[in-house]
Amino acid sequence: MSVTLQSFTQYAPGSSRKILDNINLTVEDGAFIALVGPSGAGKTSLLRAIGGLSPVYEGHLLIDGLPIGHSDLPKRKTGFVFQNYALFRHMSVARNISFGLDVLPRKHRPDRADISARVQDLLDLIQLPHLAHARPDQLSGGQRQRVALARALATEPKLLLLDEPFGALDPIVRRTIRRWLRELHDKLGLTTILVTHDHEEALDIADRLVVMQDGRIVQDADANTLNAYPQTPFVMQFLGETLEFAGEIQNKHFIPEDTDVLPFPVTENNGKTTVFIRPSEVRFVAHKGAAHILSQTRNPNGLYHYTVKTTQRTLDITTPVITEHAEDEKFGLDISQGKIFPNIR
Incomplete structure (x- = not known):
């Protein structure tokens, strides 16, 4: 029917x-x-x-x-x-x-x-x-x-x-x-x-x-x-946990407000916007920022949970990917796998 x-x-x-x-x-x-x-x-x-x-x-x-x-x-x-x-x-x-x-x-x-x-x-x-x-x-x-x-x-x-x-x-x-x-x-x-x-x-x-x-x-x-x-x-x-990162598109690059988040190339036009990303898609890039791990645990289901501190905020990131970063090591956040929705400015 x-x-x-x-x-x-x-x-x-x-x-x-x-x-x-x-x-x-x-x-x-x-x-x-x-x-x-x-x-x-x-x-x-x-x-x-x-x-x-x-x-x-x-x-x-x-x-x-x-x-x-x-x-x-x-x-x-x-x-x-x-x-x-x-x-x-x-x-x-x-x-x-x-x-x-x-x-x-x-x-x-x-x-x-x-x-x-x-x-x-x-x-x-x-x-x-x-x-x-x-x-x-x-x-x-x-x-x-x-x-x-x-x-x-x-x-x-x-x-x-x-x-x-x-x-x-x-x-x-x-x-x-x-x-x-x-x-x-x-x-x-x-x-x-x-x-x-x-x-x-x-x-x-x-x-x-x-x-x-x-x-x-x-x-x-x-x-x-x-x-x-x-x-x-x-x-x-x-449909699932989502992180948001505000910033601005300049000359086909997304420039985050948080300086510990790395810029990345985009196709959208210039203007203020927001990147939405699953926590599991965030990657840590050594020596590219001042972010650091406050704590890390491994969940019973095999996922890794990190509490990350940047210069602007504290983030909880759960991911199947293990990181080799020590808790006192500094890094930047790669959010290039995130999504920009055209009408969100």
Whole structure:
């Protein structure tokens, strides 16, 4: 099932404030994408709009090429999993899973034997066949998440919408569940849209990341492209730790304000600007400045952490590269691998 939004805009109820601003997005059939960004970016609003839960908007929203209000859309089923799971506490696991089938209109509802068989298949799929008669409060967080997913899958949707589904889980369970979900997506041939504020989670599970800020899409690309070619400082900062160095471009060279940072050639025009760089891309160049190491440690994951003092500031630099500089040795900082964004002056 494909999803297409064209010039899609949505306003806050009773006001002119835009919740979603001129969204253009295509999700191909079978894709797994993640909507990422900070709180208030518009991720959940966009997910709800795609799910048909926000009917008032400007622009176009197409599901499999059909407008969202088209009469044929009920046949193209959508599964929705909320952050709080929304399981019914008074119902067993099996009844929770069958709920979406039980409430279908009679002419569309399978008979009891078919529903029972479908529930058993889903219990096997989520690897919880022994918990059919348990209640939600008897389950772990990871088990409740699997039941919520099974309930969403009971009506055999082609589009699965997930709103922060791993937020209440501890890190170890989160990793297990999201990998299981990715395998499930591939096995069932779903189109899946995940909302998360955790970029590492999105990088681990999704084909593409749609980065949102203030109700707009600021970049839509795969993980490698986002890391190599972020289009804005926000995208770069959202995806990982970033250092900033102010300076000025003069005659095709960046001249840093910090005299312990080395100039380097650029192609941009003259003027004040800022270089953005990952800490791991900073290099130490002996005898080219007055910077020095205040402390250094090796993390359990094999990375090296340096606290560096320049004439203007103190920096924390974590890198897989070991340096031979002693703590009293002076050096300059090479930031030539950094990025200059044209509109940042």
